[in-house]
Amino acid sequence: MLFAQIPGIQSVKDVLTQAVANQHIAHAQLFLGAEGALNLPLALAYATYLHCENRKENDACGQCAACSKSLKYIHPDTHFVFPMGNLKANKDEEAQKIEKLKWWRSFLLENPLGNIEDWANHYGGEDKQLNISKEESREIIKTLALKSFESKVKVMIIWQPEYMHPTAANGILKILEEPTPNTYFVLITNAADRLLPTIISRTQIITVPLLQDDELENYLITQKGIDEKRAAQITQLADGNINQALRLLAREEDDNTQRFTAWMRACYRREFISLLAMADDFHNLDKISQKNLFSYSLNLFRETLLNLSGATSINRTRGEELKFVQDFSKVLDWKKIETGTKLINEAIYHLERNGSAKMIFLDLSIQLHKTFQPK
Numbered sequence: 001m002l003f004a005q006i007p008g009i010q011s012v013k014d015v016l017t018q019a020v021a022n023q024h025i026a027h028a029q030l031f032l033g034a035e036g037a038l039n040l041p042l043a044l045a046y047a048t049y050l051h052c053e054n055r056k057e058n059d060a061c062g063q064c065a066a067c068s069k070s071l072k073y074i075h076p077d078t079h080f081v082f083p084m085g086n087l088k089a090n091k092d093e094e095a096q097k098i099e100k101l102k103w104w105r106s107f108l109l110e111n112p113l114g115n116i117e118d119w120a121n122h123y124g125g126e127d128k129q130l131n132i133s134k135e136e137s138r139e140i141i142k143t144l145a146l147k148s149f150e151s152k153v154k155v156m157i158i159w160q161p162e163y164m165h166p167t168a169a170n171g172i173l174k175i176l177e178e179p180t181p182n183t184y185f186v187l188i189t190n191a192a193d194r195l196l197p198t199i200i201s202r203t204q205i206i207t208v209p210l211l212q213d214d215e216l217e218n219y220l221i222t223q224k225g226i227d228e229k230r231a232a233q234i235t236q237l238a239d240g241n242i243n244q245a246l247r248l249l250a251r252e253e254d255d256n257t258q259r260f261t262a263w264m265r266a267c268y269r270r271e272f273i274s275l276l277a278m279a280d281d282f283h284n285l286d287k288i289s290q291k292n293l294f295s296y297s298l299n300l301f302r303e304t305l306l307n308l309s310g311a312t313s314i315n316r317t318r319g320e321e322l323k324f325v326q327d328f329s330k331v332l333d334w335k336k337i338e339t340g341t342k343l344i345n346e347a348i349y350h351l352e353r354n355g356s357a358k359m360i361f362l363d364l365s366i367q368l369h370k371t372f373q374p375k
Contacts, residue, residue: 001044001071001112003059007223008215009038012208016046025050028176028185033208036241038160039188041112042208046186047155048050049080052162066151075103076149080104081140081157083130083163084209085120085247095349115243116160116188132164133289137171143288144251152181162185162194169196210240224249234258236299237292248283248292256296260322267368268331275365283358290357294348304328305337331372 003013029038045060048070052060060067070073070212076084082104097234103123111118120130148154161169176185176199186201189195211219213235220231221265224250238245259278266274281372282290300321306331332340347364351357 001041001050003042003045004050006038006041006045009042009058009209012206013043013045013058016205017049020049021057025184027183028187028203030187030189030192030195030200030203030205031105031208032189032205034210034241035190036243037190037208037210038113038242039190039208040114042312043157043159043186043188044073044108044112047075047157050153050155050184051075051077061216065125075151077151077152077154079140079143079269080159081132081136081156081161082119082159083116083132083139084123085130087178093325108150113246116191121235121254127314130160130163132158132161132329134167134171136164137168140172141175144183146173148182152233153184154180156183156185158185158187160189161199162191169199173198173202175285178364208373211238216240216245220245220249221262230319237295239299247288255326256293259293260297260300260350261367263375264328264368267365268372270369275362279358279365282357282361285357287351291348291353294344297314300325300328301337301341305330305334308332308337331375334370340368342372343367 004019006013006032031043033039047215048060049055052072053064053066053068054061060070062071066075070078073080073190077270080101084100087272096248107119107122111122114122116130140158142158144154158164185203189198216238217228217235220226220234221228226234233249234245237248237256262274263278265271266278282293285293303321303325343364344367347360350360
């Protein structure tokens with residue numbers, strides 16, 4: 001992967017390329033970001049840049065022999081460690097290693113923006129406990145003891161090190177602190193709190209932020225070819241999480257704007273017959289669409305609060321959504337928004353624990369009416 005193929009996060013890309021240009025590359029780096037951040041693509045592009053034979057100022061050339069191999073994830077001096085579930089024993093360990101790498105490379109080619117769930121689904125391990133076994137630490141040491149094959153450097157990418165068996169994590173501490181010459185570790189995590197402090201202390205932390213709204217929206221329009229209205233809706237729900245945005249894109253479009261506005265008006269006017277019909281419709285939605293409606297509702301409550309406080313410069317709504325927010329703010333105050341937000345979060349909690357969707361929606365609607373129109 002090339003830096004140019006990764007949307008946004010230009011400041012992080014600049015930090016990495018400038019470190020290479022100044023020859024101040026940390027021997028162990030921890031790419032830290034929340035779920036949905038572009039940690040993995042960034043690490044792949046960084047490895048490509050380190051191996052490139054004709055580096056540009058801000059990116060690899062993408063054309064040399066090293067780049068050709070890196071873009072297929074077959075460069076002999078880029079090594080990967082990643083979590084997997086226990087598979088059926090294969091008497092030929094070498095054949096099993098080759099098969100695992102084959103799955104990994106096909107995953108990177110097909111879905112480089114994917115997360116741990118996408119990876120488990122890719123190789124059929126979604127019902128197995130993922131881990132990085134203690135044998136992997138010995139394999140890391142063994143691999144890095146060898147001279148590089150083609151490049152001047154060796155890159156060891158460890159994806160999701162929080163899945164490391166404690167023995168494996170402790171086993172790499174020495175080589176992580178004192179690697180062989182021209183060897184660079186890149187650890188990629190979404191959960192630094194699950195890592196050993198001794199690992200964190202041996203790495204330079206590179207924080208990878210979620211995408212800004214304009215970056216994500218532009219990516220959806222230019223790279224995925226969707227219209228601006230749909231891109232804006234997805235961007236608002238995804239909140240910078242590109243994995244979530246792609247999941248929403250893969251689904252049939254949910255008209256949450258119309259559904260939400262009708263729901264709020266029925267709550268405000270105490271139209272119980274309409275609310276009963278809406279509860280039935282809500283019950284018939286799949287779980288993701290139900291959660292999406294509640295997430296969208298939280299976003300609109302936030303936008304209403306911003307409008308009330310006069311912070312319109314950071315509003316994310318536009319068009320019919322903006323008009324509704326402006327009208328909604330005329331009948332609400334910050335206390336009602338606070339209570340409504342709390343009620344919706346409680347509904348999400350019960351929905352995630354498989355409560356009756358119809359009863360959750362109906363109870364929430366009654367509570368929202370009491371909040372909007374207290375006696």
